[in-house]
Amino acid sequence: MTDLPDDAARWDPRWTGELVVDLDAIAANTAAIAARVAPAAVMAVVKADAYGHGLLPAARAALAGGATWLGVAQLGEALALRAGGVQERVLAWLWAPGQDLDAAVAAGVDLSASSAGGVGELAAAARRAGTRARVHLEVDTGMARGGATAEDWPGVVRSALDARAEGHLELVAAWSHLACADVPGDPSVERQRLALARAVEVAEGLGARFALRHLANSAAVLTDPATHLDLVRPGIVLYGLSPGTAVGTSAQLGLRPAMALRTRLALVKDVEAGQGVSYGHTYTTPTATRLGLVPLGYADGVPRAASGAGPVAVAGGRTTVAGRVCMDQFVVDLGGLPGADRAQPGDLVELFGDGALGGPTADDWAHAAGTIGYEVVARVSGRLPRRYTGTAGVPPDPDQPEQPDQPEQQHDHHDEQEDRR
Ligand SMILES: *Cc1c(COP(=O)(O)O)cnc(C)c1O
Numbered sequence: 001m002t003d004l005p006d007d008a009a010r011w012d013p014r015w016t017g018e019l020v021v022d023l024d025a026i027a028a029n030t031a032a033i034a035a036r037v038a039p040a041a042v043m044a045v046v047k048a049d050a051y052g053h054g055l056l057p058a059a060r061a062a063l064a065g066g067a068t069w070l071g072v073a074q075l076g077e078a079l080a081l082r083a084g085g086v087q088e089r090v091l092a093w094l095w096a097p098g099q100d101l102d103a104a105v106a107a108g109v110d111l112s113a114s115s116a117g118g119v120g121e122l123a124a125a126a127r128r129a130g131t132r133a134r135v136h137l138e139v140d141t142g143m144a145r146g147g148a149t150a151e152d153w154p155g156v157v158r159s160a161l162d163a164r165a166e167g168h169l170e171l172v173a174a175w176s177h178l179a180c181a182d183v184p185g186d187p188s189v190e191r192q193r194l195a196l197a198r199a200v201e202v203a204e205g206l207g208a209r210f211a212l213r214h215l216a217n218s219a220a221v222l223t224d225p226a227t228h229l230d231l232v233r234p235g236i237v238l239y240g241l242s243p244g245t246a247v248g249t250s251a252q253l254g255l256r257p258a259m260a261l262r263t264r265l266a267l268v269k270d271v272e273a274g275q276g277v278s279y280g281h282t283y284t285t286p287t288a289t290r291l292g293l294v295p296l297g298y299a300d301g302v303p304r305a306a307s308g309a310g311p312v313a314v315a316g317g318r319t320t321v322a323g324r325v326c327m328d329q330f331v332v333d334l335g336g337l338p339g340a341d342r343a344q345p346g347d348l349v350e351l352f353g354d355g356a357l358g359g360p361t362a363d364d365w366a367h368a369a370g371t372i373g374y375e376v377v378a379r380v381s382g383r384l385p386r387r388y389t390g391t392a393g394v395p396p397d398p399d400q401p402e403q404p405d406q407p408e409q410q411h412d413h414h415d416e417q418e419d420r421r
Contacts, residue, residue, distance in 0.1 A: 004313055004348045004359070015385050016295045017263035021053045023061040024390030025258035025354065029238050030065030032254060033221060040228040043069035043091065043214065045235030047077060052301075052377040053239055053259055054386050056084040060393030062238055063088060071233050075099065078109040091136060093146065101125035101133075110134040110172055114148050116159035123163035135160060136173040136212075137203070141195035142188055143179040150199070157203045173212040174200050178227070181219035182244030189220065193227055219243035222253060240354070241373035242363055250355070250363060257361050259377050260353035261301075261384075264346050265314070266329070267293035277331050278323030282308060289335030294349050297328040301380035302351065303369035310368045311360035313350040315339035318360065320368070352376070 012018065034042045044067035050058030059070050059081060069089045072078050078092040092104060093112035101121060104111060106129040113119045113135055126133035137156060140147030148156045163169035176196045180186040196215055203210070214231040216224070221234045222243065236243050240257035242250045250257055270290050277283040277291065285291075292314060298304040307324040312332050316339035322331045332349075334340040339347075355361040363373040388394070 004350055004357070010387075011264070012385065012387070016266075017261065017300060017384055019052075019380055019384050019386045020260040020262060020353075021057065021386055021388050022256070022258045022260075022354070022390050023057055023388055023392040023394065025240055025256040026053065026058055026061040026238055027065035027390070027392030029240050029255050029258070030062045030067050033232070033234050033237060034066035037216075037221060037225075037228045037232050041069060041231045042067040043071045043089075043231055043233045044238055045071040045217075045233055046081075047071065047073040047235070048378045051235060051239050051374065052380045054388070055080055056086075057388055057393065058239075058258075059084075059086060060395070061390070062393070064393035065238075067238075069231065071235075075101070075104045075109070075111075078104055079107060082107045082109065093136070093138065097121065102128055105129050105131060105133045108134065110136055112136045112138050112146070112175070113156070113160070114138045114140070114146050115152065116155050119156060119159040119163055119169070123166070123168040126163075126168040132168060132170045133163075134170050134172050136175050136214075137171070137210075139174060139176045139196055139199040141176040141192040141199070141215075143177055143192070145177065145179075147176055150195070153199055154202060154206060157206050157208050161207055171208055171210060173214060173231070174203060174210045175212075175214045178215060178217060178220055181217055181223065181227070183246055184223045189224055189227065217243070219247055222247055236374055239377060241361075241377065244372075245367075250361065257352070257354045257363075259362065259380075261296070261351040261362075261380065262353070263294060263296050263349050263351070265292045265343065265349055266295040266345060268334070268343050268345055268347075269293075276323075277333070279326060280324055283323035283331075283333070285333060285335070287335060289333055290340050290343060291322070292332045292334050292343060292347070292349070293329060294332055294351075295329050296351065296384075297326045297330060299327045299381060300384050301376075302330065303365065303371065303376065303379070305371065306365055306369035310351070311364050313353075313359040315343045315347065318358070 044062035046059045071091045073094040078090045091110040102125050105125040122133040138147040180188045212230040216227040216232040218234040218237040220227040240255040273287045275285045304325045310321040315337040317337040322333040352360050352362045362376040365376045366373045
């Protein structure tokens with residue numbers, strides 16, 4: 001028997017489905033990570049709209065939970081944090097030659113560079129802005145994604161030292177990213193850690209001094225304290241999902257999934273045995289049964305690859321998608337579920353949530369779709385409105401006097417959500 005959160009009264013009739021994001025869960029997960037890595041500091045990774053959770057509310061919740069840095073991939077994401085009033089340190093690590101760096105440098109955003117050319121562009125932007133660019137030099141320690149190779153590294157460091165001498169650059173950090181930290185004990189993790197240490201030595205030999213070194217993503221935070229260094233960069237664990245099945249489930253790791261995806265049955269109907277269901281008739285009813293129509297599809301971010309497999313909590317139990325996921329909808333076979341006889345249009349359906357009541361999680365959907373939880377939450381589409389619960393990081397509402405008699409406060413931010421993407 002699977003219970004669903006009873007928030008029918010809170011359902012906004014404008015929407016077909018909704019994403020509910022628990023800000024207190026993000027803060028609690030961040031606090032647990034901060035305690036685990038101390039004295040290393042926490043850079044909360046909020047790229048990709050905070051993995052689909054909403055950039056500003058999630059960033060503020062992570063800061064409330066004890067993060068002191070924010071990390072994003074793109075310049076626009078960093079500028080959106082500044083525009084939202086975030087004053088804390090923000091690192092953006094991905095930009096391409098020719099991109100406009102001026103606004104980010106002027107806004108005091110920390111930027112990464114992997115090449116002498118990149119350092120030069122940052123220095124030029126700093127010169128135009130009349131400031132120093134805050135730079136994190138990225139070393140490729142073995143992932144072969146971003147970062148300078150060992151061969152290029154001394155040249156990158158020299159160009160940074162030159163720009164520093166000219167007053168255009170502040171050397172903040174040396175950093176790298178791990179390829180296989182989600183496989184506990186994988187020997188590449190130690191190799192990469194030692195390669196970063198060696199790169200720092202080389203740079204120091206050339207006269208560089210870094211205030212910080214950072215390396216660890218979520219998986220390394222959980223599995224390898226030697227990688228924590230001065231600052232860690234967790235993302236997925238802050239949202240309560242597991243960085244990999246070999247590391248453990250979110251429940252085993254003591255994490256609280258922050259995102260729930262819910263909707264309501266749009267239609268309920270009885271059909272005969274042998275009825276093919278949805279495109280391609282890939283599911284056929286084994287007996288006479290009752291079907292429920294779920295009004296969410298791959299355009300909402302429900303993975304089509306989870307056709308026939310994605311788990312759903314409905315009618316007092318758990319079932320899976322019957323047949324293919326369509327663009328806007330899919331079907332479930334309610335037959336055999338405890339509440340099938342009483343099922344009716346409007347009944348609550350949860351695709352994933354925190355799993356606390358036995359319902360499915362985003363990681364369960366990832367398993368069903370042959371992907372990772374990261375992709376399930378990050379791909380949830382802008383067509384779905386977000387509703388926030390919890391109070392962590394929520395700025396006080398100047399129009400709303402404190403109401404100490406209401407311990408269980410819920411905050412809606414549909415205004416924030418409507419301009420979100
Ligand atoms: C996405 C990303 C992270 C966070 O990874 P998680 O596995 O979500 O913790 C950290 N650092 C960099 C460079 C990233 O791209």
